[in-house]
Amino acid sequence: MRHYPRPKTRDEALGWIRWSQHGYHEHGHGLWLVALRSNGAFVGNCGLTLQEVDGAVHTEVGYLVRTGLQGNGYATEAAAACRDHARDILGLERLIAIIHPDNVPSQRVAAKIDLTFERETTYRDRPAQIHATTFPVPGPTPGS
Template sequence: MKPPEATDRLEFHPMTLDDLDDMAALLGDPVVMQYYPRTRDRDGARDWITWTHGLYESGGFGMWVVRLRATGEFVGDCGLTPQEIDGVTDVEVGYHVRAELQGHGYATEAAAACHAYARDVLGVERLIAIIHPDNVPSQRVAEKIGLAFERDTLSRDGDPVRVYATAF
């Protein structure tokens, strides 16, 4: 499983248990997880890494750790995951960026690289983003990488979400 190509500022790495401290801090941050049902504790972050490894094994892709090319500093995660919404499974592009690094275009840059990877490497026919209706910054990221608002619906948990999508 090869991650997306590096961008001007970012590089992607397969997620491992060596990333547990960074992932626990990221997924445990209430600012980062503001639009999710809950933050994740250390065990929840370990579960996230385990889930990601299962995706690597079953589909050859998943979430990747994102680091600054210049310094190796941990930025967050970004990647592609199969997600069921309204009874249909599509590949979703998802991203989390450390709170103190938000607003620098890292989510857009990483998501654009994953968008290209989905299209050019995986041959995905449709890419989506499932976003909380109040998460305007994430909606802007989706639009900047070429996804358009498709519909409002409910998540599997019954929470309101917006689906952004593009077909290749």
């Protein structure tokens, strides 16, 4: 949470849970629990959410891994699965990640899943970088 303004209060956490549930209800996606396969231990969360950035709504891949488990590739594995889901199942044309400029590990995860630095901006009154990719639009299959 070091790249967040502060930890959420209980009321803010409840609001975040409701926001997440709304995303599933309205858009069919949201954040998923990330757990270790070996024992089910909580690792963090990762998923797809709609975010308004600079007046436009984008689908963001977000990922958060507990401090003690960072550096093991969990964020990259989960974010890559979300990227593939966005492209292959949801048929999205574009995917972004909103990253604090000081969050170098998150920038590395974005690069590993083929999101490239696009621009600097302000997001929720804090400096941010937008990393993005555009998926190729599938063309007609040969013989169709």
